[in-house]
Amino acid sequence: MLVDLKEIACGAALRRQSRAVQIRYRDKVVVVGGDAPVVIQSMTNTDTADAIATAIQIKELARAGSELVRITVNNPEAAQAVPAIREQLDRMGIDVPLVGDFHYNGHTLLKDFPDCAKALSKYRINPGNVGQGAKRDTQFAQMIEMACLYQKPVRIGVNWGSLDQALLARIMDENSQRAVPLSAQTVMYQALITSAIESAQRAEQLGLPGDQIILSCKVSGVQDLISVYREISKHCDYPLHLGLTEAGMGSKGIVASTAALSVLLQEGIGDTIRISLTPEPGGDRCKEVFVAQEILQTMGLRKFMPMVIACPGCGRTTSTVFQELADDIQSFLREQMPVWKTQYPGVEGMNVAVMGCIVNGPGESKHAHIGISLPGTGESPAAPVFIDGVKAMTLRGENIAQDFQKIVLDYVQTRYSPQV
Ligand code: SF4
Numbered sequence: 001m002l003v004d005l006k007e008i009a010c011g012a013a014l015r016r017q018s019r020a021v022q023i024r025y026r027d028k029v030v031v032v033g034g035d036a037p038v039v040i041q042s043m044t045n046t047d048t049a050d051a052i053a054t055a056i057q058i059k060e061l062a063r064a065g066s067e068l069v070r071i072t073v074n075n076p077e078a079a080q081a082v083p084a085i086r087e088q089l090d091r092m093g094i095d096v097p098l099v100g101d102f103h104y105n106g107h108t109l110l111k112d113f114p115d116c117a118k119a120l121s122k123y124r125i126n127p128g129n130v131g132q133g134a135k136r137d138t139q140f141a142q143m144i145e146m147a148c149l150y151q152k153p154v155r156i157g158v159n160w161g162s163l164d165q166a167l168l169a170r171i172m173d174e175n176s177q178r179a180v181p182l183s184a185q186t187v188m189y190q191a192l193i194t195s196a197i198e199s200a201q202r203a204e205q206l207g208l209p210g211d212q213i214i215l216s217c218k219v220s221g222v223q224d225l226i227s228v229y230r231e232i233s234k235h236c237d238y239p240l241h242l243g244l245t246e247a248g249m250g251s252k253g254i255v256a257s258t259a260a261l262s263v264l265l266q267e268g269i270g271d272t273i274r275i276s277l278t279p280e281p282g283g284d285r286c287k288e289v290f291v292a293q294e295i296l297q298t299m300g301l302r303k304f305m306p307m308v309i310a311c312p313g314c315g316r317t318t319s320t321v322f323q324e325l326a327d328d329i330q331s332f333l334r335e336q337m338p339v340w341k342t343q344y345p346g347v348e349g350m351n352v353a354v355m356g357c358i359v360n361g362p363g364e365s366k367h368a369h370i371g372i373s374l375p376g377t378g379e380s381p382a383a384p385v386f387i388d389g390v391k392a393m394t395l396r397g398e399n400i401a402q403d404f405q406k407i408v409l410d411y412v413q414t415r416y417s418p419q420v
Contacts, residue, residue, distance in 0.1 A: 011300060013268035018239040019211045021153050023068060025097040025121045030067050032214055032272045033239025037302050038265065039272040040292040041068035041241075043101070045285060048078035048085070055088035057285060062096035063338065064286035065293055065304060068272070070099040070124060073106070079113035086119040097121030099155070103129040103162075107142035117150050122214075124155045127199040128162040136166070140199070144206040153212035154203065155241055158196045160188070160219040167195050189224070192217040193232045200238055213238050214272070218245035222260040229264050239271035249278040254291050261295055305337045306350035309368055316376035317356035321400075325374065326354040328401045329408065336409075344416030352408060353386075362386065370411055372404055387411060 020034025032039050042061045046054045048071050058069045073079050086098065100120040102109065107130070110117045123143065131139040147154050158164075168191045175181045175190075182190070196215045204210050215238045217228045225244050233240060244260045247253035257275045264270050273295070275288040293304040310326040317323075329352060340347045353368035355361030357376025365371020365386040372395070374383050383395040385407060395403050 012266045015268045015271075016233050016237075016240075018237050018271055019213075021211055021214055021239055023097045023099075023122050023153055025095055028095040028097060030097055032241075036271070038270060038296055039067045040065060040289060040296070041070060041099070041272055041274045042066040042285070042289050042292075043070040043274065043276075044072075045279070048072055048074070049081050051081040051084040051088060054081070055085045055092070055094075058085065058089060058096065058098070059092050059094050060286055061289055062094050064289040066096065066286075066289045068099055068122070069096050070101050070274075073100040073102055073109055073116065073120075075105070076109065076112070079109040079116040082113070082116040083119045099124055102126070102143065104131075106130070107139040107146075110143060110146040117146050117152075120152065122153045122155065123147055124157050125199075126157050126159060126162055127195050128158060128164040133166075136164075137202075140202065141206055144203045144208050147203075147212070148207045151212075153214065154208065155214040155216060156196055156199045156203065157216045157218065157241065158192050158199075159217075159245055160192060160224075161245070163188075163191055164195050167191055167198075185224075189228050189231060192219070192228055193235065196232060197236055200236065210238070214241050215239070216241035216243065218243055220244060220246040222256055225260045226263050229269050230267070233269045240269060241272045241274070242270040243274040243276055245276055247276045247278075249280060253277040257291065258295055262299060265295075265299055265301060303348040305341075305348050306333045306352055308333065309351055309353040309364060309371075311354075311356045311360060311364070313356045316359065317374070318377045322354070322356040322374045325372070325401050325404065329354055329404065332405050332408070336412075340412060340416075344412050345418060347412055347416045350412070350416075362391075366390075369415075370408055372400075374400075 018033040020036060021032045023030045023032060030039060044054055044057045046057050048054050054071060061069050073082060098120050099122040101124045103126055106125065125143050127140065130136055171187055171191045171194060175187050196217050200213045200215060203213055217232055219225050219228060229240060242261050242264055244257045247257045261273055273292050275291045277288045279285055296302040297304055308326060308330045313322055351368040353365045353371030355364050355373045358373060358379055361373025365373050366389045369388060371386045372383050375381050381396060383400055384391050385393050385395060
């Protein structure tokens with residue numbers, strides 16, 4: 001068959017044009033939207049009133065790579081603790097901007113605790129949770145007033161679980177008067193989008209500059225999230241915060257978040273992401289940051305740490321040597337990165353292949369910066385190592401893992417050292 005050779009496009013669509021919002025803490029500026037890379041954020045699950053525990057978790061999240069960290073500010077004790085958390089972070093040398101998550105009483109807390117309002121770098125306002133009836137507009141306006149007073153950007157974060165019921169009733173009414181009413185699902189989407197955009201417009205009318213507003217419309221269904229964000233992206237140029245709310249635990253939460261966010265990011269939609277994983281008991285909160293990084297890196301949108309390419313193993317790898325080596329090298333790279341990223345610029349783009357046998361091992365190893373092809377069952381006990389596509393040496397014996405780490409370290413020091 002004759003093949004008509006032509007270019008085949010690869011990569012995500014150009015990012016949707018959006019305003020650039022600056023989130024500041026002292027000299028640190030995190031830009032969401034505009035031409036800035038997609039920003040990773042996370043949220044603590046400590047009691048904010050416990051300033052030390054919260055500061056420690058923020059430090060861990062920031063060190064893991066969270067570029068913004070959100071904390072709930074749910075009561076006076078929490079609001080009082082916010083400046084202490086900020087001071088503690090300052091003492092630890094952590095300058096990640098903090099986002100305050102407000103529901104129900106945010107208008108009161110921001111007014112009564114000015115040091116809290118100042119210490120935060122951004123406020124999250126849920127228009128479905130700012131008050132009922134006539135109080136809703138007043139309390140929303142009070143929060144926007146505080147954002148204007150302290151020059152803080154806001155995220156207007158709508159959530160299906162706390163959608164403004166008066167607005168939903170209004171849209172349902174309007175829908176019932178249509179000659180052909182829209183589906184209940186579309187009405188739900190319309191309500192989410194309308195709540196976000198009308199609230200943003202109201203904030204602008206109240207004096208908040210348009211380049212200090214970020215929007216989100218979170219739902220827990222993958223297809224719902226994709227539909228809502230595709231639609232809202234056509235109706236405004238505010239930067240969009242993506243996240244599947246209540247994504248769940250373990251692999252389900254990771255897969256659902258990845259499925260939803262990947263489709264949108266591929267279409268150029270999304271300026272900041274948060275992966276809402278439910279931690280397993282005793283689990284590491286930083287996992288949500290690692291998953292966010294892996295989504296962005298595997299999609300080719302950002303680079304955070306060297307990637308390990310490993311085959312899944314099969315009947316040709318009956319010993320555990322291959323899994324252990326893949327795991328060892330992954331842990332080694334993660335441990336080294338806090339130092340490497342300051343000393344060896346560009347190292348985050350390195351690929352390391354760990355392959356289980358001769359079938360795909362040499363081929364895949366040649367495509368990586370460094371690759372090792374371990375002996376499969378019945379193969380001679382030798383592991384060829386490829387560097388930049390060329391077979392460089394063969395490892396044998398008991399210390400293959402340590403020898404391979406040393407080779408990786410030498411490569412990083414030689415290839416990525418700024419002096420070279
Ligand atoms: S590279 Fe070898 S061990 Fe790995 S999956 Fe393929 S055949 Fe199996």
